[in-house]
Amino acid sequence: MTHAFQAPKGTRDFYPPDMAVRRHLESVWRSVSINHGFEEVDGPTFEHLELYTVKSGPGIVSELFSFRRAGGKTEYALRPEFTPTLGRMVASAIKRLSPPVKWFSIPTMFRAERPQRGRLREHVQWNVDVVGDASPAAELEVLAVLIGVLRRFGLTDRDVTIKLSHRQVVTELLLGAGLDEARLPAAFDLLDRRDKLPAAEFDERAATLGLDAGTLEVFRPGGQSRIDPAGVSEHFGQLLSALDDAGLASWYTTDFGIVRGLAYYTGTVFEVHATSGRERAIAGGGRYDGLVELFGGPPTPAVGVAMGDVVLRLVLEETGRLSTPETYLPRPDVFVINLLETTGLRDRTVAELRDAGLHARHSHRATKKLGKLLSEADQLRARFAVILGREAEEGRAVVKDLAAAKEEEITLDTLATTLRDRCHAKPEDQP
RNA sequence: GCGACUGUAGCUCAGUUGGCAGAGCACCUGGUUGUGGUCCAGGAAGUCGGGGGUUCGAGUCCCCUCAGUCGCCCCA
Numbered sequence: 001m002t003h004a005f006q007a008p009k010g011t012r013d014f015y016p017p018d019m020a021v022r023r024h025l026e027s028v029w030r031s032v033s034i035n036h037g038f039e040e041v042d043g044p045t046f047e048h049l050e051l052y053t054v055k056s057g058p059g060i061v062s063e064l065f066s067f068r069r070a071g072g073k074t075e076y077a078l079r080p081e082f083t084p085t086l087g088r089m090v091a092s093a094i095k096r097l098s099p100p101v102k103w104f105s106i107p108t109m110f111r112a113e114r115p116q117r118g119r120l121r122e123h124v125q126w127n128v129d130v131v132g133d134a135s136p137a138a139e140l141e142v143l144a145v146l147i148g149v150l151r152r153f154g155l156t157d158r159d160v161t162i163k164l165s166h167r168q169v170v171t172e173l174l175l176g177a178g179l180d181e182a183r184l185p186a187a188f189d190l191l192d193r194r195d196k197l198p199a200a201e202f203d204e205r206a207a208t209l210g211l212d213a214g215t216l217e218v219f220r221p222g223g224q225s226r227i228d229p230a231g232v233s234e235h236f237g238q239l240l241s242a243l244d245d246a247g248l249a250s251w252y253t254t255d256f257g258i259v260r261g262l263a264y265y266t267g268t269v270f271e272v273h274a275t276s277g278r279e280r281a282i283a284g285g286g287r288y289d290g291l292v293e294l295f296g297g298p299p300t301p302a303v304g305v306a307m308g309d310v311v312l313r314l315v316l317e318e319t320g321r322l323s324t325p326e327t328y329l330p331r332p333d334v335f336v337i338n339l340l341e342t343t344g345l346r347d348r349t350v351a352e353l354r355d356a357g358l359h360a361r362h363s364h365r366a367t368k369k370l371g372k373l374l375s376e377a378d379q380l381r382a383r384f385a386v387i388l389g390r391e392a393e394e395g396r397a398v399v400k401d402l403a404a405a406k407e408e409e410i411t412l413d414t415l416a417t418t419l420r421d422r423c424h425a426k427p428e429d430q431p
Numbered sequence: 432g433c434g435a436c437u438g439u440a441g442c443u444c445a446g447u448u449g450g451c452a453g454a455g456c457a458c459c460u461g462g463u464u465g466u467g468g469u470c471c472a473g474g475a476a477g478u479c480g481g482g483g484g485u486u487c488g489a490g491u492c493c494c495c496u497c498a499g500u501c502g503c504c505c506c507a
Contacts, residue, residue, distance in 0.1 A: 374467035
Protein backbone atom coordinates (compact mmCIF):
# COMPACT_ATOMS: atom_id res chain seq x y z
CA MET A 1 0.00 0.00 0.00
CA THR A 2 1.56 3.25 -1.08
CA HIS A 3 1.06 6.47 0.77
CA ALA A 4 1.33 10.01 -0.54
CA PHE A 5 3.65 11.96 1.71
CA GLN A 6 3.53 15.70 1.91
CA ALA A 7 6.12 18.12 3.19
CA PRO A 8 5.35 19.09 6.80
CA LYS A 9 3.29 22.20 7.38
CA GLY A 10 5.23 25.41 6.98
CA THR A 11 8.19 23.83 5.18
CA ARG A 12 9.20 24.18 1.55
CA ASP A 13 10.49 21.88 -1.14
CA PHE A 14 13.14 23.62 -3.19
CA TYR A 15 12.87 22.35 -6.76
CA PRO A 16 15.70 23.55 -9.03
CA PRO A 17 14.30 27.01 -9.91
CA ASP A 18 13.47 27.84 -6.27
CA MET A 19 16.76 26.43 -5.12
CA ALA A 20 18.50 28.69 -7.64
CA VAL A 21 16.70 31.72 -6.20
CA ARG A 22 17.68 30.65 -2.69
CA ARG A 23 21.32 30.35 -3.75
CA HIS A 24 21.09 33.79 -5.32
CA LEU A 25 19.93 35.28 -2.01
CA GLU A 26 22.57 33.39 -0.09
CA SER A 27 25.35 34.37 -2.46
CA VAL A 28 24.50 38.06 -2.11
CA TRP A 29 24.45 37.73 1.67
CA ARG A 30 27.74 35.87 1.66
CA SER A 31 29.69 38.01 -0.77
CA VAL A 32 28.61 41.35 0.72
CA SER A 33 29.36 40.08 4.24
CA ILE A 34 32.84 39.04 3.16
CA ASN A 35 33.42 42.36 1.41
CA HIS A 36 32.61 44.08 4.69
CA GLY A 37 35.19 42.01 6.54
CA PHE A 38 32.89 39.48 8.22
CA GLU A 39 33.83 35.82 8.61
CA GLU A 40 31.36 32.98 8.23
CA VAL A 41 30.46 30.70 11.13
CA ASP A 42 27.81 28.13 11.88
CA GLY A 43 26.72 26.05 14.85
CA PRO A 44 24.52 23.03 15.44
CA THR A 45 21.03 22.89 14.00
CA PHE A 46 19.72 21.90 17.43
CA GLU A 47 20.80 23.01 20.89
CA HIS A 48 19.96 22.21 24.49
CA LEU A 49 16.48 23.50 25.18
CA GLU A 50 17.78 25.47 28.17
CA LEU A 51 19.83 27.65 25.85
CA TYR A 52 16.55 29.21 24.78
CA THR A 53 14.63 29.11 28.03
CA VAL A 54 17.52 30.80 29.86
CA LYS A 55 17.20 33.74 27.54
CA SER A 56 13.50 33.90 26.80
CA GLY A 57 11.81 32.08 29.68
CA PRO A 58 9.78 28.87 29.69
CA GLY A 59 7.05 30.46 27.59
CA ILE A 60 9.25 30.07 24.55
CA VAL A 61 8.91 26.29 24.57
CA SER A 62 5.51 26.31 22.89
CA GLU A 63 6.99 28.31 20.04
CA LEU A 64 9.73 25.88 19.10
CA PHE A 65 10.30 22.29 18.11
CA SER A 66 11.75 20.44 21.08
CA PHE A 67 12.49 16.75 21.56
CA ARG A 68 14.57 14.20 23.40
CA ARG A 69 16.51 11.24 22.21
CA ALA A 70 14.51 8.01 22.50
CA GLY A 71 15.07 6.88 26.07
CA GLY A 72 17.12 9.95 26.90
CA LYS A 73 16.21 12.74 29.25
CA THR A 74 18.17 15.64 27.82
CA GLU A 75 15.86 18.10 26.11
CA TYR A 76 16.86 19.59 22.79
CA ALA A 77 15.29 22.14 20.48
CA LEU A 78 15.71 22.98 16.81
CA ARG A 79 17.22 26.43 16.73
CA PRO A 80 14.60 29.19 16.47
CA GLU A 81 17.25 31.89 16.14
CA PHE A 82 21.01 32.08 15.94
CA THR A 83 21.85 34.64 18.61
CA PRO A 84 21.95 32.20 21.56
CA THR A 85 24.29 29.91 19.63
CA LEU A 86 26.46 32.90 18.78
CA GLY A 87 26.48 34.04 22.39
CA ARG A 88 27.47 30.55 23.50
CA MET A 89 30.21 30.28 20.88
CA VAL A 90 31.66 33.66 21.76
CA ALA A 91 31.45 32.99 25.49
CA SER A 92 33.41 29.75 25.23
CA ALA A 93 36.04 31.05 22.81
CA ILE A 94 36.41 34.62 24.02
CA LYS A 95 39.97 34.08 25.27
CA ARG A 96 41.32 33.22 21.86
CA LEU A 97 39.27 35.78 19.95
CA SER A 98 40.53 39.28 19.44
CA PRO A 99 37.65 41.73 19.52
CA PRO A 100 35.93 43.08 17.70
CA VAL A 101 34.64 39.76 16.43
CA LYS A 102 32.85 40.19 13.10
CA TRP A 103 30.90 37.09 12.18
CA PHE A 104 28.10 36.23 9.81
CA SER A 105 26.10 33.06 9.26
CA ILE A 106 23.37 31.75 6.97
CA PRO A 107 21.62 29.08 9.05
CA THR A 108 18.21 27.49 8.71
CA MET A 109 15.82 28.31 11.56
CA PHE A 110 12.75 26.57 12.93
CA ARG A 111 9.68 27.68 14.83
CA ALA A 112 6.53 25.77 15.67
CA GLU A 113 4.03 28.52 15.01
CA ARG A 114 1.26 28.47 12.50
CA PRO A 115 2.57 29.61 9.11
CA GLN A 116 1.29 32.81 7.55
CA ARG A 117 2.45 35.36 5.03
CA GLY A 118 6.18 35.98 5.40
CA ARG A 119 6.38 33.48 8.20
CA LEU A 120 7.10 29.76 7.84
CA ARG A 121 8.19 27.00 10.18
CA GLU A 122 11.55 26.65 8.47
CA HIS A 123 13.43 29.47 6.84
CA VAL A 124 16.92 30.62 6.01
CA GLN A 125 18.24 33.59 7.89
CA TRP A 126 21.28 35.79 7.36
CA ASN A 127 22.87 36.89 10.65
CA VAL A 128 25.60 39.47 11.14
CA ASP A 129 27.15 40.37 14.47
CA VAL A 130 29.88 42.62 15.79
CA VAL A 131 31.00 41.53 19.25
CA GLY A 132 33.31 43.39 21.57
CA ASP A 133 32.81 46.98 20.53
CA ALA A 134 30.66 49.16 22.78
CA SER A 135 30.93 52.24 20.60
CA PRO A 136 28.47 53.38 17.90
CA ALA A 137 31.06 52.17 15.39
CA ALA A 138 29.71 48.66 15.95
CA GLU A 139 26.17 49.71 15.01
CA LEU A 140 27.61 51.55 12.01
CA GLU A 141 29.38 48.42 10.78
CA VAL A 142 26.22 46.34 11.09
CA LEU A 143 24.03 48.94 9.41
CA ALA A 144 26.60 49.45 6.65
CA VAL A 145 26.71 45.77 5.72
CA LEU A 146 22.92 45.66 5.98
CA ILE A 147 22.59 48.56 3.52
CA GLY A 148 25.25 46.96 1.34
CA VAL A 149 23.13 43.83 1.09
CA LEU A 150 19.94 45.79 0.35
CA ARG A 151 21.74 47.69 -2.41
CA ARG A 152 23.21 44.54 -3.93
CA PHE A 153 19.71 43.15 -4.19
CA GLY A 154 18.85 46.24 -6.21
CA LEU A 155 16.74 47.86 -3.50
CA THR A 156 16.99 51.61 -3.04
CA ASP A 157 16.30 54.01 -0.19
CA ARG A 158 12.92 54.57 -1.85
CA ASP A 159 12.02 50.88 -1.60
CA VAL A 160 13.03 50.29 2.01
CA THR A 161 13.70 52.23 5.18
CA ILE A 162 15.63 51.38 8.29
CA LYS A 163 13.63 52.44 11.30
CA LEU A 164 16.06 53.29 14.06
CA SER A 165 15.26 53.46 17.72
CA HIS A 166 16.91 53.17 21.08
CA ARG A 167 15.38 51.57 24.14
CA GLN A 168 16.82 54.03 26.62
CA VAL A 169 15.64 56.92 24.49
CA VAL A 170 12.15 55.43 24.37
CA THR A 171 12.26 54.92 28.12
CA GLU A 172 13.32 58.50 28.78
CA LEU A 173 10.70 59.87 26.42
CA LEU A 174 7.99 57.86 28.17
CA LEU A 175 9.08 58.84 31.64
CA GLY A 176 9.43 62.43 30.47
CA ALA A 177 5.82 62.27 29.32
CA GLY A 178 4.83 61.43 32.86
CA LEU A 179 4.53 57.67 32.56
CA ASP A 180 4.71 55.75 35.78
CA GLU A 181 7.88 53.65 35.80
CA ALA A 182 5.96 50.50 36.70
CA ARG A 183 3.99 50.86 33.50
CA LEU A 184 7.03 50.88 31.20
CA PRO A 185 6.64 47.25 30.05
CA ALA A 186 2.98 47.86 29.24
CA ALA A 187 3.89 50.99 27.31
CA PHE A 188 6.59 49.15 25.36
CA ASP A 189 4.12 46.45 24.51
CA LEU A 190 1.59 49.01 23.38
CA LEU A 191 4.10 50.79 21.13
CA ASP A 192 5.10 47.45 19.63
CA ARG A 193 1.49 46.79 18.66
CA ARG A 194 0.65 50.22 17.31
CA ASP A 195 0.44 49.10 13.66
CA LYS A 196 -1.94 46.29 14.56
CA LEU A 197 -4.41 48.29 16.56
CA PRO A 198 -7.08 50.65 15.29
CA ALA A 199 -6.01 54.24 16.00
CA ALA A 200 -8.89 54.81 18.39
CA GLU A 201 -8.10 51.73 20.43
CA PHE A 202 -4.42 52.65 20.54
CA ASP A 203 -5.24 56.13 21.85
CA GLU A 204 -7.64 54.66 24.38
CA ARG A 205 -5.09 52.21 25.72
CA ALA A 206 -2.46 54.93 25.81
CA ALA A 207 -4.81 57.11 27.80
CA THR A 208 -5.29 54.42 30.42
CA LEU A 209 -1.51 54.42 30.84
CA GLY A 210 -1.58 58.18 31.30
CA LEU A 211 -0.24 59.06 27.85
CA ASP A 212 -2.06 61.61 25.70
CA ALA A 213 -2.19 61.68 21.93
CA GLY A 214 0.03 64.73 21.61
CA THR A 215 2.82 63.13 23.59
CA LEU A 216 2.64 60.04 21.41
CA GLU A 217 3.45 61.95 18.23
CA VAL A 218 7.13 61.64 19.04
CA PHE A 219 6.80 57.86 18.71
CA ARG A 220 5.80 58.05 15.07
CA PRO A 221 8.24 57.52 12.16
CA GLY A 222 10.45 60.57 11.80
CA GLY A 223 9.12 61.97 15.04
CA GLN A 224 11.83 63.89 16.87
CA SER A 225 14.32 63.42 14.06
CA ARG A 226 17.28 64.31 16.22
CA ILE A 227 18.12 63.43 19.76
CA ASP A 228 20.06 65.99 21.69
CA PRO A 229 23.45 64.25 22.09
CA ALA A 230 23.99 65.80 25.47
CA GLY A 231 20.47 64.84 26.41
CA VAL A 232 18.84 61.47 26.27
CA SER A 233 21.50 59.31 24.64
CA GLU A 234 24.93 60.46 23.58
CA HIS A 235 25.52 57.06 22.02
CA PHE A 236 22.44 57.31 19.80
CA GLY A 237 23.28 60.85 18.76
CA GLN A 238 26.76 59.76 17.77
CA LEU A 239 25.35 56.88 15.75
CA LEU A 240 23.05 59.19 13.79
CA SER A 241 25.95 61.55 13.07
CA ALA A 242 28.15 58.67 11.98
CA LEU A 243 25.48 57.41 9.59
CA ASP A 244 25.12 60.89 8.11
CA ASP A 245 28.90 61.25 7.76
CA ALA A 246 29.03 57.88 6.01
CA GLY A 247 26.52 59.11 3.45
CA LEU A 248 23.74 56.81 4.66
CA ALA A 249 21.28 59.45 5.85
CA SER A 250 18.72 58.65 3.17
CA TRP A 251 18.44 55.02 4.30
CA TYR A 252 17.10 55.54 7.79
CA THR A 253 14.53 57.36 9.81
CA THR A 254 14.17 57.46 13.55
CA ASP A 255 11.07 55.74 14.84
CA PHE A 256 10.71 55.47 18.58
CA GLY A 257 7.68 53.30 18.15
CA ILE A 258 10.16 50.50 17.38
CA VAL A 259 11.02 48.65 20.58
CA ARG A 260 11.24 44.99 19.42
CA GLY A 261 9.81 42.29 21.60
CA LEU A 262 13.07 40.61 22.47
CA ALA A 263 13.98 41.23 26.05
CA TYR A 264 17.71 41.00 25.43
CA TYR A 265 18.11 44.21 23.46
CA THR A 266 19.80 46.81 25.61
CA GLY A 267 20.09 49.95 23.50
CA THR A 268 19.86 50.55 19.79
CA VAL A 269 17.09 48.63 18.04
CA PHE A 270 16.04 48.79 14.40
CA GLU A 271 13.92 47.18 11.74
CA VAL A 272 14.00 47.32 7.95
CA HIS A 273 10.60 47.82 6.34
CA ALA A 274 9.47 48.01 2.75
CA THR A 275 8.03 51.46 2.14
CA SER A 276 4.95 49.74 0.71
CA GLY A 277 4.19 48.84 4.30
CA ARG A 278 2.45 45.67 3.20
CA GLU A 279 4.97 43.18 4.57
CA ARG A 280 6.48 42.23 7.86
CA ALA A 281 9.89 43.60 8.75
CA ILE A 282 12.54 42.46 6.26
CA ALA A 283 15.22 42.52 8.94
CA GLY A 284 15.61 43.42 12.57
CA GLY A 285 18.37 43.82 15.07
CA GLY A 286 20.02 45.89 17.71
CA ARG A 287 22.46 45.98 20.56
CA TYR A 288 22.47 43.23 23.17
CA ASP A 289 25.27 43.92 25.61
CA GLY A 290 24.20 41.33 28.16
CA LEU A 291 23.97 38.20 26.06
CA VAL A 292 27.52 36.82 26.13
CA GLU A 293 27.58 37.24 29.90
CA LEU A 294 24.29 35.37 30.11
CA PHE A 295 25.96 32.36 28.49
CA GLY A 296 28.91 32.34 30.85
CA GLY A 297 31.30 34.76 29.22
CA PRO A 298 32.65 38.07 30.47
CA PRO A 299 30.54 41.21 30.04
CA THR A 300 30.77 41.80 26.30
CA PRO A 301 29.02 44.37 24.14
CA ALA A 302 27.44 43.17 20.89
CA VAL A 303 25.32 44.35 17.97
CA GLY A 304 23.58 42.17 15.44
CA VAL A 305 21.01 41.97 12.68
CA ALA A 306 19.06 39.13 11.09
CA MET A 307 17.26 38.93 7.75
CA GLY A 308 15.06 36.01 6.70
CA ASP A 309 14.64 34.73 3.17
CA VAL A 310 10.84 34.64 3.20
CA VAL A 311 9.97 38.31 3.60
CA LEU A 312 13.03 39.32 1.60
CA ARG A 313 11.85 37.32 -1.38
CA LEU A 314 8.33 38.77 -1.13
CA VAL A 315 9.74 42.30 -1.13
CA LEU A 316 12.13 41.60 -4.00
CA GLU A 317 9.25 40.20 -6.03
CA GLU A 318 7.00 43.14 -5.18
CA THR A 319 9.61 45.67 -6.20
CA GLY A 320 10.51 43.83 -9.40
CA ARG A 321 14.02 43.04 -8.20
CA LEU A 322 13.70 39.33 -8.87
CA SER A 323 13.39 37.89 -12.35
CA THR A 324 11.71 34.58 -13.07
CA PRO A 325 13.20 31.75 -10.99
CA GLU A 326 14.48 29.87 -14.06
CA THR A 327 16.89 32.67 -14.90
CA TYR A 328 18.85 31.92 -11.72
CA LEU A 329 19.60 28.37 -12.82
CA PRO A 330 23.23 27.89 -13.84
CA ARG A 331 23.64 28.52 -17.56
CA PRO A 332 25.48 25.82 -19.52
CA ASP A 333 28.62 27.04 -21.24
CA VAL A 334 28.29 24.47 -23.98
CA PHE A 335 25.48 22.30 -25.30
CA VAL A 336 26.82 19.46 -27.42
CA ILE A 337 24.57 18.32 -30.26
CA ASN A 338 25.31 14.91 -31.71
CA LEU A 339 24.08 14.24 -35.24
CA LEU A 340 26.23 11.13 -35.65
CA GLU A 341 24.93 7.61 -35.31
CA THR A 342 27.33 6.73 -32.51
CA THR A 343 27.78 8.44 -29.15
CA GLY A 344 31.51 7.93 -28.61
CA LEU A 345 32.70 11.25 -30.00
CA ARG A 346 29.95 13.09 -28.15
CA ASP A 347 30.89 11.51 -24.85
CA ARG A 348 34.63 12.20 -25.36
CA THR A 349 33.91 15.80 -26.33
CA VAL A 350 31.65 16.43 -23.35
CA ALA A 351 34.25 14.89 -21.03
CA GLU A 352 37.01 17.13 -22.41
CA LEU A 353 34.87 20.25 -22.03
CA ARG A 354 34.05 19.32 -18.44
CA ASP A 355 37.70 18.62 -17.68
CA ALA A 356 38.42 22.11 -18.96
CA GLY A 357 36.13 23.43 -16.24
CA LEU A 358 33.15 24.15 -18.45
CA HIS A 359 29.50 23.46 -17.73
CA ALA A 360 28.77 21.10 -20.62
CA ARG A 361 25.59 19.20 -21.40
CA HIS A 362 24.10 17.17 -24.18
CA SER A 363 20.57 16.14 -25.06
CA HIS A 364 19.06 13.01 -23.59
CA ARG A 365 16.49 12.86 -26.35
CA ALA A 366 16.63 10.45 -29.26
CA THR A 367 15.86 12.96 -32.00
CA LYS A 368 18.53 13.95 -34.53
CA LYS A 369 16.61 16.97 -35.74
CA LEU A 370 18.99 19.89 -35.45
CA GLY A 371 16.19 22.40 -35.01
CA LYS A 372 14.77 20.59 -31.99
CA LEU A 373 18.20 20.26 -30.44
CA LEU A 374 19.10 23.90 -30.96
CA SER A 375 15.79 24.75 -29.40
CA GLU A 376 16.73 22.68 -26.37
CA ALA A 377 20.09 24.48 -26.15
CA ASP A 378 18.25 27.76 -26.35
CA GLN A 379 15.82 26.84 -23.59
CA LEU A 380 18.69 25.92 -21.33
CA ARG A 381 20.23 29.32 -22.18
CA ALA A 382 23.54 27.74 -23.21
CA ARG A 383 26.22 30.13 -24.49
CA PHE A 384 27.58 27.86 -27.21
CA ALA A 385 26.27 24.89 -29.14
CA VAL A 386 28.79 22.41 -30.48
CA ILE A 387 27.45 20.44 -33.44
CA LEU A 388 29.06 17.08 -34.12
CA GLY A 389 28.10 16.12 -37.66
CA ARG A 390 29.68 15.40 -41.01
CA GLU A 391 32.56 17.86 -40.32
CA ALA A 392 33.76 15.44 -37.67
CA GLU A 393 35.19 13.22 -40.40
CA GLU A 394 37.74 15.99 -41.05
CA GLY A 395 38.30 16.53 -37.32
CA ARG A 396 36.18 19.64 -36.94
CA ALA A 397 32.99 20.67 -35.19
CA VAL A 398 30.60 23.56 -35.77
CA VAL A 399 30.59 25.96 -32.83
CA LYS A 400 27.62 28.25 -32.65
CA ASP A 401 27.40 31.33 -30.46
CA LEU A 402 23.75 31.13 -29.54
CA ALA A 403 23.25 34.73 -28.51
CA ALA A 404 25.08 36.22 -31.49
CA ALA A 405 23.72 33.55 -33.88
CA LYS A 406 27.20 33.25 -35.43
CA GLU A 407 28.94 30.00 -36.14
CA GLU A 408 32.34 28.74 -37.25
CA GLU A 409 34.24 25.49 -37.54
CA ILE A 410 36.85 24.62 -34.93
CA THR A 411 39.16 21.61 -34.91
CA LEU A 412 38.24 19.05 -32.29
CA ASP A 413 41.80 19.13 -30.86
CA THR A 414 41.47 22.74 -29.79
CA LEU A 415 37.75 22.78 -28.98
CA ALA A 416 37.99 22.56 -25.20
CA THR A 417 40.75 25.14 -24.77
CA THR A 418 39.16 27.57 -27.23
CA LEU A 419 35.77 27.43 -25.55
CA ARG A 420 37.31 27.60 -22.11
CA ASP A 421 39.08 30.83 -23.02
CA ARG A 422 35.95 32.35 -24.53
CA CYS A 423 33.73 31.47 -21.60
CA HIS A 424 36.16 32.74 -19.02
CA ALA A 425 36.72 35.93 -20.96
CA LYS A 426 33.03 36.64 -20.71
CA PRO A 427 31.84 38.44 -17.61
CA GLU A 428 29.39 36.66 -15.37
CA ASP A 429 25.98 37.41 -16.73
CA GLN A 430 23.88 35.86 -14.04
CA PRO A 431 20.97 38.20 -13.35
C1' G B 432 -5.11 27.00 20.02
C1' C B 433 -9.16 30.28 17.20
C1' G B 434 -11.42 32.32 12.56
C1' A B 435 -12.27 33.32 7.20
C1' C B 436 -11.43 31.80 2.34
C1' U B 437 -9.63 28.26 -1.35
C1' G B 438 -8.62 22.95 -3.39
C1' U B 439 -10.83 20.91 -11.27
C1' A B 440 -4.76 18.89 -16.66
C1' G B 441 2.33 20.23 -15.38
C1' C B 442 0.82 25.96 -14.58
C1' U B 443 -3.27 29.87 -14.38
C1' C B 444 -8.20 29.12 -14.12
C1' A B 445 -13.66 28.48 -16.35
C1' G B 446 -17.56 25.00 -15.44
C1' U B 447 -25.03 28.30 -15.56
C1' U B 448 -31.23 26.29 -11.33
C1' G B 449 -27.36 18.99 -10.18
C1' G B 450 -27.45 16.14 -16.68
C1' C B 451 -21.38 12.99 -21.19
C1' A B 452 -15.01 17.33 -17.55
C1' G B 453 -13.22 22.43 -20.63
C1' A B 454 -9.90 26.81 -22.22
C1' G B 455 -5.18 29.37 -22.45
C1' C B 456 -0.09 28.56 -21.61
C1' A B 457 3.44 24.52 -21.23
C1' C B 458 4.52 19.58 -23.28
C1' C B 459 4.87 15.74 -27.49
C1' U B 460 4.50 14.69 -32.95
C1' G B 461 4.35 16.43 -37.91
C1' G B 462 4.71 20.63 -41.81
C1' U B 463 10.28 15.29 -46.22
C1' U B 464 17.91 15.82 -46.31
C1' G B 465 21.86 20.03 -40.90
C1' U B 466 20.13 25.54 -37.97
C1' G B 467 16.92 27.92 -32.18
C1' G B 468 12.02 32.24 -29.31
C1' U B 469 7.13 33.00 -34.90
C1' C B 470 3.16 30.34 -37.74
C1' C B 471 -0.15 26.01 -39.16
C1' A B 472 -2.12 21.01 -38.16
C1' G B 473 -2.55 17.02 -34.90
C1' G B 474 -1.76 14.50 -30.04
C1' A B 475 -1.19 13.14 -25.00
C1' A B 476 -2.67 14.67 -20.31
C1' G B 477 -7.34 15.03 -14.65
C1' U B 478 -9.42 9.41 -8.60
C1' C B 479 -12.66 17.41 -10.06
C1' G B 480 -7.83 17.04 -2.49
C1' G B 481 -9.84 12.40 0.33
C1' G B 482 -14.12 9.81 2.67
C1' G B 483 -19.28 9.46 3.59
C1' G B 484 -24.41 11.10 2.55
C1' U B 485 -28.84 12.97 -0.46
C1' U B 486 -30.36 11.81 -5.65
C1' C B 487 -32.31 8.09 -11.34
C1' G B 488 -27.80 11.07 -11.74
C1' A B 489 -22.95 15.10 -7.75
C1' G B 490 -17.11 18.95 -9.98
C1' U B 491 -21.92 21.29 -8.49
C1' C B 492 -26.07 20.14 -2.57
C1' C B 493 -25.06 18.27 2.90
C1' C B 494 -21.54 16.22 6.72
C1' C B 495 -16.61 14.79 8.08
C1' U B 496 -11.49 14.98 7.01
C1' C B 497 -6.73 16.55 4.83
C1' A B 498 -3.98 20.44 2.67
C1' G B 499 -3.01 25.48 1.24
C1' U B 500 -3.68 30.79 1.74
C1' C B 501 -4.76 35.03 4.77
C1' G B 502 -5.64 36.86 9.61
C1' C B 503 -5.82 36.34 15.36
C1' C B 504 -2.59 34.52 19.42
C1' C B 505 2.71 34.76 19.46
C1' C B 506 6.89 36.82 17.36
C1' A B 507 13.50 35.40 17.69
